[in-house]
Amino acid sequence: xxxxxxxxxxxxxxxxxxxxxxxxxxxxxxxxxxxxxxxxxxxxxxxxxxxxxxxxxxxxxxxxxxxxxxxxxxxxxxxxxxxxxxxxxxxxxxxxxxxxxxxxxxxxxxxxxxxxxxxxxxxxxxxxxxxxxxxxxxxxxxxxxxxxxxxxxxxxxxxxxxxxxxxxxxxxxxxxxxxxxxxxxxxxxxxxxxxxxxxxxxxxxxxxxxxxxxxxxxxxxx
Amino acid sequence: xxxxxxxxxxxxxxxxxxxxxxxxxxxxxxxxxxxxxxxxxxxxxxxxxxxxxxxxxxxxxxxxxxxxxxxxxxxxxxxxxxxxxxxxxxxxxxxxxxxxxxxxxxxxxxxxxxxxxxxxxxxxxxxxxxxxxxxxxxxxxxxxxxxxxxxxxxxxxxxxxxxxxxxxxxxxxxxxxxxxxxxxxxxxxxxxxxxxxxxxxxxxxxxxxxxxxxxxxxxxxxxxxxxxxxxxxxxxxxxxxxxxxxxxxxxxxxxxxxx
Ligand SMILES: Nc1ncnc2c1ncn2[C@@H]1O[C@H](COP(=O)(O)OP(=O)(O)O)[C@@H](O)[C@H]1O
Ligand SMILES: [Mg+2]
Numbered sequence: 001x002x003x004x005x006x007x008x009x010x011x012x013x014x015x016x017x018x019x020x021x022x023x024x025x026x027x028x029x030x031x032x033x034x035x036x037x038x039x040x041x042x043x044x045x046x047x048x049x050x051x052x053x054x055x056x057x058x059x060x061x062x063x064x065x066x067x068x069x070x071x072x073x074x075x076x077x078x079x080x081x082x083x084x085x086x087x088x089x090x091x092x093x094x095x096x097x098x099x100x101x102x103x104x105x106x107x108x109x110x111x112x113x114x115x116x117x118x119x120x121x122x123x124x125x126x127x128x129x130x131x132x133x134x135x136x137x138x139x140x141x142x143x144x145x146x147x148x149x150x151x152x153x154x155x156x157x158x159x160x161x162x163x164x165x166x167x168x169x170x171x172x173x174x175x176x177x178x179x180x181x182x183x184x185x186x187x188x189x190x191x192x193x194x195x196x197x198x199x200x201x202x203x204x205x206x207x208x209x210x211x212x213x214x215x216x217x218x219x220x221x222x
Numbered sequence: 223x224x225x226x227x228x229x230x231x232x233x234x235x236x237x238x239x240x241x242x243x244x245x246x247x248x249x250x251x252x253x254x255x256x257x258x259x260x261x262x263x264x265x266x267x268x269x270x271x272x273x274x275x276x277x278x279x280x281x282x283x284x285x286x287x288x289x290x291x292x293x294x295x296x297x298x299x300x301x302x303x304x305x306x307x308x309x310x311x312x313x314x315x316x317x318x319x320x321x322x323x324x325x326x327x328x329x330x331x332x333x334x335x336x337x338x339x340x341x342x343x344x345x346x347x348x349x350x351x352x353x354x355x356x357x358x359x360x361x362x363x364x365x366x367x368x369x370x371x372x373x374x375x376x377x378x379x380x381x382x383x384x385x386x387x388x389x390x391x392x393x394x395x396x397x398x399x400x401x402x403x404x405x406x407x408x409x410x411x412x413x414x415x416x417x418x419x420x421x422x423x424x425x426x427x428x429x430x431x432x433x434x435x436x437x438x439x440x441x442x443x444x445x446x447x448x449x450x451x452x453x454x455x456x457x458x459x460x461x462x463x464x465x466x467x468x469x470x471x472x473x474x475x476x477x478x479x480x481x
Pocket of ligand 1: 256278285286
């Protein structure tokens with residue numbers, strides 16, 4: 001999500017979150033071994049037509065993904081340097097299809113539905129006394145904020161260009177990583193300020209709190 | 223941030239007494255972050271409904287605010303809220319002490335307004351279905367129903383800050399701690415947010431650079447280099463602080479403090 005959730009009630013919004021996630025995972029697994037470029041182009045056309053099925057709003061979502069283009073060009077450039085640009089092109093196409101599909105799911109799914117859909121995957125954690133809520137929340141947060149980072153990347157490269165007149169380059173990796181860390185600290189703090197991933201429901205006003213619980217809840221890192 | 227991990231021994235749980243008049247007590251509190259002393263020997267007892275905090279950047283205002291809801295724990299000394307040591311009740315403190323961050327973008331976790339509000343409700347025990355319905359009702363009561371389905375990223379700065387305040391209010395805290403809530407807002411949005419805050423029943427503890435916003439408050443703390451430089455009613459503290467700013471500005475030294 002590029003900081004823009006799509007609101008509305010399109011067929012994709014109405015599709016249950018677990019179904020969307022399963023389709024996404026299955027599609028990803030199927031496309032992963034594909035190297036044939038024409039087949040990948042067909043997949044790209046398919047995923048683009050899904051965006052188109054959401055009309056203007058859906059197509060507008062594609063605009064938010066522009067910073068991604070530069071990353072893909074960057075990958076392609078690396079492959080070009082290594083003399084493997086044909087492999088690179090397939091890799092980039094595959095990545096593009098997967099990111100477009102994942103983005104489509106994330107912008108049309110409520111985050112709490114997403115958390116709920118992911119939680120069963122971690123249900124076995126209960127057997128060893130851990131809560132599946134935490135990893136489900138963590139994954140949803142990654143899905144939620146990864147594209148925001150893309151946006152940050154866009155503004156960093158603007159700032160770089162404004163002062164150097166030159167296009168983006170690898171130097172931006174370090175500030176980007178720094179921003180990512182800072183962002184995760186902010187999210188972690190925002191979460192603990194409202195009671196952390198465990199919630200406040202079970203700790204009534206007078207519930208004794210053990211040191212362990214205190215540590216867990218003051219160490220939220222998304 | 224590993225501020226909690228310094229081999230802290232957690233004392234037996236104390237419980238909140240929400241009826242006490244003096245809701246916050248600092249006993250010789252100091253706070254060090256990465257080895258730097260950020261707050262130094264702060265002793266305080268707060269019982270006023272409206273408390274303002276002023277001071278230059280880096281004076282420790284945000285750190286003091288974070289001590290109030292357990293986002294930070296003191297390195298030395300004790301912070302008590304409603305009679306309970308924050309070290310032993312940090313996990314439950316957000317139930318009673320809400321925290322509004324300076325930058326709304328650092329506070330919003332969820333993509334849309336209604337989800338952000340509903341999150342607070344699930345935190346205090348609502349299930350998802352009732353949280354969604356109640357979130358919409360809550361927005362309606364605050365005449366913000368039109369925001370419900372909006373992506374937070376598309377709101378104006380003022381609306382974002384309003385949503386952040388509402389997202390905390392929905393958890394029904396007794397105290398609202400606000401870290402420069404108006405700093406990123408234009409004049410009109412700042413006025414509106416201030417009006418909203420002043421209308422609340424909650425106890426407010428507000429960090430602000432806008433001195434005029436604090437004139438109606440009951441008590442002002444002026445922080446300087448991690449200590450309390452002055453503590454009193456706005457009529458005394460605000461003019462003294464403003465005079466100090468003028469004095470520093472007149473010195474015209476672009477070094478050291480104030481940059
Ligand atoms: N996480 C941190 N680690 C180390 N130093 C910090 C951290 N947070 C704040 N500080 C330092 O603590 C001092 C007080 O910061 P802060 O409480 O944010 O002040 P204010 O809100 O008044 O600007 C500053 O010098 C700041 O650099
Ligand atoms: Mg601050």
